[in-house]
Amino acid sequence: MSVEPSLDHRPAAEPSQSAATRETLEDYTLRFAPRSYRRWSTGVVAVSALGGIAYLADFAIGANIGIAYGTTNALWGIGIFAVVIFASGLPLAYYAARYNIDLDLITRGSGFGYYGSVVTNVIFASFTFIFFALEGSIMAQGLELGLGVPLWLGYAVSTLVIFPLVIYGMKVLSTLQVWTTPLWLILMVLPFVYLVVSHPDSVSTFLDYGPDANFGTMLLAAGVCLSLIAQIAEQIDYLRFMPPKTPENSRRWWTAMLLAGPGWVIFGALKQVVGLFLAVYVIAQVDGGAAIANQPVHQFLEIYRGFLPGWLAMTLAVVLVVISQVKINVTNAYSGSLAWTNSYTRLTRHYPGRLVFLAVNLLIALVLMEANMFDFLNTILGFYANCGMAWIVVVASDIVFNKYLLKLSPLHPEFRRGMLYAVNPVGFVSMGVAAGVSILVFFGGLGSSIRPYSPLVAIGLALVLPPVLAVVTRGKYYLRRTDDGLDLPMYDEHGNPSGAVLTCHVCRQDYERPDMTACETHDAAVCSLCLSTDKVADHVLPATVHS
Template sequence: MTSEITAAPDVRSATHETLEDYTLRFAPRSYRRWSTGVVAVSALGGIAYLADFAIGANIGISYGTTNALWGIAVFAVVIFATGFPLAYYAARYNLDLDLITRGSGFGYYGSVVSNVIFASFTFIFFALEGSIMAQGLNLGLGMPLWLGYAVSTILIFPLVIYGMKVLATLQVWTTPLWLVLMVAPFVYLLFSHPESVGAFFDYQGDSDSTNLGSIMLAAGVCLSLIAQIAEQIDYLRFMPPKTPSNARRWWLAMITAGPGWVFFGAIKQAVGLFLAVYLIANLSDGAGIANQPVHQFLEIYEDIVPHAAALTLAVVLVVISQIKINVTNAYSGSLAWTNSYTRVTRHYPGRLVFLAFNLAVALVLMEANMFDFLNTILGFYANCGMAWVVVVASDIVFNKYLLGLSPKQPEFRRGMLYAVNPVGFGSMLLAAGISIIVFFGGFGETVKPYSPLVAIGLALVLPPVFAVATKGRYYLRRTDDGIDLPMYDEYGNPSGAVLTCHVCQQDYERPDMAACFTHDAHVCSLCLSTDKVGDHVLPAQT
């Protein structure tokens, strides 16, 4: 009974779901009360960020319009293709990407590495978005950048404390104003300065010609956003059950808010480049501010309204956009860090501890002025993010559905999975490691621009190769969880049947439970995660 005593305090903290928001387990039916439309709008609210405008401007200035647009197109195709199976699994089985990753070739502890990659993504992009917000506050209020960084960080903390319930309301209510403020300047520019379209397509940037190397370098920067699908999934896991009556709405919401986010992102990148080219061509100091979204919008607003009003509109747009995305960055980061820490230490400190940690790391990056070396950071990070996401997508498509070597239904509970599965874990390490060597010129300057292709190609091919080589034996440690109740209902949705955990005395739905090894009772996945002795964990099945 030792682990009963040690696990209970951690689990009592984790079951305060108003704050913890199902950090370590699947989202149960009893909590998923939102419609498909609300979930989709909430998920898409998280892509309101202005970093796309900066990314589009940066790659355009470096590689020219044509190379940048082709790079953006490559980015969109890769993101949609890899994001589709992940988003489907999240919405169908109500799991975040870490829980999906565990059963998709990584193992119970193996997915900790991918979780750290994602957590790093959240504070890198929080810092990027916070820097943009600080630029807006500096321009509009004269606030020093260092103070703007602190304000943009501290402001987010109280908004993220209560998880999905507050975030859904925030995203839904701020989206209409954000759309008007963002779209109006671009539409105005197209109609009032039609000559800017020709100048946009003629822009060469620092590149002399259109070539595959420049296209792939541009695509590599954009593909750093590949881990955004994990943030979309943090919302999609709250989708209602898919039934014949809501199937069309369910698919539309899943596709639009899941892999479909990339089309909105690609459009914003192209618009960011368009605005940058306009500033470079029409302002004497345009080149110095062309990659800063707050200046991009301010200059266009000033063509429409007086300076004071234009400044107000630009600052409002920046603040709304950055709050919408950074609540998502902070929220998802807190989930990822907590999940990893709890698995490794078997201690649950609470999501809010890692919310504070994630924000602190982001603030340090902002104060270090990471905005000045954005392309290098994103280009390097893209290799890690692509290796992880593409490996999971490959395992779902090839190993689960085509080869049948990976269990089709996801599994995430301790005791049911091996600690590490070489199929996904090994594939990710090889794909990321080799592509990073390519990125830094380890195989010569000629192939250096193609590190994204190396990461994608290896991550796509290696999982089925490893699965065939191992005959899929390292996916499931057990196939029977000891509970004689169906896991799924008649429509294939996770069952809503409720069982009581004998350790923490809390009620959980069927997919969260397993039989206890030492007692004739049930134990929840939370208590399994925090069981320091391991006497509740089922043994390997022979």
């Protein structure tokens, strides 16, 4: 078809579409991220992505599972967590960096369908406000300890301070992450090094803490840690801005993708181990330490006091907590607002503005904080882990098995309305079964003896069911169409998404080739967002018959 729209076929954009266009072009919310916008180097993208894992929740998680299950079981649980997260995160991170789309867009074409992936968006949005609340609680503890701010007020402050930082998207977030990371590293690493050097006996105390090894207990510990599996989606919100992969930058590209993608878990696991180590030290050395050992601000304060004046120790502990929590909660708030907005836009075909759902996400997190979720953290995270694992592992399984091995799922990702079926049973059913059965196991519905094994149930079903259902359905529910009606190639000579530019005849903006399809009723092209907000399906291409 011709890709040059005539003036007769370019109606004025509706006000809602114009507003949506302006806002989504800030950082390509809900869209493919074009190469014209992706001006950051691989290193800047990687540092920005890793800056988002500065959170102290890992310290609290490591401390909680260590106190509950003992050092040996906790360390094995952390090890299991790291292996699962890396293996499942690698194919997702590669697809995001290679094709410049977020995890929701990947999920649509990896077994869920255009509307089927809405449920995974809700799972991810839940992840962001649960962990926003957890991180905000830690920040409020720091403000209470250092400045005497009441917890209820600290919760509100830690929520409201994030809102203005997230308004402007990736440009502001990347600057914030790059400039705060060096100070954060120094403040976090210094007390741990001091403790190991000056109190070498603390290492043996740490290793001897708690009961002996038990496989079921290890899996319970791993289940809590695995609640972080959806963190890969937040890493991907940065990785989608990777520059095109070329023969010249191939090594740097792979290094950045591996470190900032699945490699985040290496740093996360180390922080959990350090959090457990500090907790054991506080319990052993501080009067009444058991009551505060799982609170990161107290962990660092007690270590700082060993080699710094009291006023400086308190100042540094509070500064560390505030920097860490701001770094991660801008990412939680940003990613959560994208997830809610994406789901709402698809279901209602109306774009309300990302800031509306930024406020919604922060409000839910604030309610959780005021409800003192910190006191029942293990239960919340253990339950959530089953949903998160079911989603992430299903998508990873579809990419590895159905795309590359069985060739039943299209190799290149597809996310545009009209190109996908509404729901694909391969991923949708697989995730529902994996999550449902594992949650039943987690709450003892299939007997107390297998309750610790709910993480294995979730992972096993999510890994096996997608290829089984793809074979049963013969892969026919992946693509509603195989041709998007445009005669320009989608990828360049290196396999990167094409930088060729087309004009959307609805919103009158220029977009790169992967974001566009032909319009059904006009001899023109239309962008993915205008397709999503098309209430009467005037621009949506008809289905094609598959043999």
